[in-house]
Amino acid sequence: MTEPLTESIPAREVATEPVFLRDRQGHSMRGCFVTGTDTEIGKTSISAALLHWCTQQGWRSAGLKPVAAGVDGRGVNEDVRALRDASSLLLSHAEVGPLQFRAACAPQIAAALEGHTIDSQTLVDHAQALADRADVLVVEGVGGFCVPLGPDFDTADLAQALHLPVVLVVGLRLGCINHALLTAEAIRARGLTLAGWVANTLDPGMEHISGNLDTLRHEFMRRYQAPCLGLVPRLAEPSPAAVAMYLDAEALRSVFAL
Numbered sequence: 001m002t003e004p005l006t007e008s009i010p011a012r013e014v015a016t017e018p019v020f021l022r023d024r025q026g027h028s029m030r031g032c033f034v035t036g037t038d039t040e041i042g043k044t045s046i047s048a049a050l051l052h053w054c055t056q057q058g059w060r061s062a063g064l065k066p067v068a069a070g071v072d073g074r075g076v077n078e079d080v081r082a083l084r085d086a087s088s089l090l091l092s093h094a095e096v097g098p099l100q101f102r103a104a105c106a107p108q109i110a111a112a113l114e115g116h117t118i119d120s121q122t123l124v125d126h127a128q129a130l131a132d133r134a135d136v137l138v139v140e141g142v143g144g145f146c147v148p149l150g151p152d153f154d155t156a157d158l159a160q161a162l163h164l165p166v167v168l169v170v171g172l173r174l175g176c177i178n179h180a181l182l183t184a185e186a187i188r189a190r191g192l193t194l195a196g197w198v199a200n201t202l203d204p205g206m207e208h209i210s211g212n213l214d215t216l217r218h219e220f221m222r223r224y225q226a227p228c229l230g231l232v233p234r235l236a237e238p239s240p241a242a243v244a245m246y247l248d249a250e251a252l253r254s255v256f257a258l
């Protein structure tokens with residue numbers, strides 16, 4: 001008889017308890033959790049643009065990259081640097097990026113290389129501490145939605161624990177419709193609200209871009225009533241202000257309004 005190669009994974013027995021982040025008045029926190037169809041598809045660019053837009057609304061905005069892998073010569077992760085620069089609150093790199101690992105690889109592996117185990121509760125407490133100081137919190141996920149952060153804990157668990165509405169960045173390329181809808185299914189399976197999606201142009205030469213966008217609009221609306229929050233072209237200088245020009249202000253108000 002053939003033995004299974006791996007032990008079967010037990011069903012998750014207890015869902016991570018959601019934390020409703022509170023502002024100083026005790027109201028639910030304005031904010032969002034930004035995820036993407038993949039790594040390197042524009043999550044940081046869109047998160048920074050969202051922070052810029054929130055600052056323009058007169059809100060004290062704070063970016064958070066709970067787990068980051070890969071640092072520059074000064075020991076700072078580039079996403080952390082970008083989100084810190086785009087936040088209106090004056091934050092330290094450690095406040096925006098509480099866990100920055102040196103190796104630019106999958107976060108669980110990067111953490112293990114430093115003998116570190118990522119603790120969910122520590123990240124949630126850190127998010128609440130930032131929420132206490134800000135009007136709006138923009139949290140950038142790690143890679144795609146289901147990237148493991150530990151043996152029994154992944155990015156989706158973190159999003160679920162923070163219980164913020166989710167913004168999905170769709171990197172426009174062949175195959176993105178399937179990746180987008182699979183990610184949306186995973187978001188719904190965690191009981192989270194897909195507040196909307198942003199189309200980010202990875203390859204301006206992609207064929208049938210408008211057909212892909214029509215399908216994405218239709219499917220996101222039909223399945224999730226999730227609006228398109230913006231269509232960002234390939235920009236020569238994708239600064240937060242430049243990217244924010246392509247976000248839909250009216251749709252964003254409904255993401256952030258309580």
Ligand SMILES: Nc1ncnc2c1ncn2[C@@H]1O[C@H](COP(=O)(O)OP(=O)(O)OP(=O)(O)O)[C@@H](O)[C@H]1O
Nearest residue numbers: 039040041042043044045143201232233234235238
């Ligand atoms: N619309 C755009 N126009 C031009 N360049 C872009 C655009 N969107 C993203 N980029 C560039 O593409 C690269 C990847 O984008 P970004 O860092 O935002 O991706 P990410 O999804 O956050 O990646 P990671 O998974 O590493 O966090 C960056 O160099 C960024 O400046």
Ligand SMILES: [Mg+2]
Nearest residue numbers: 043044079140
């Ligand atoms: Mg990023």
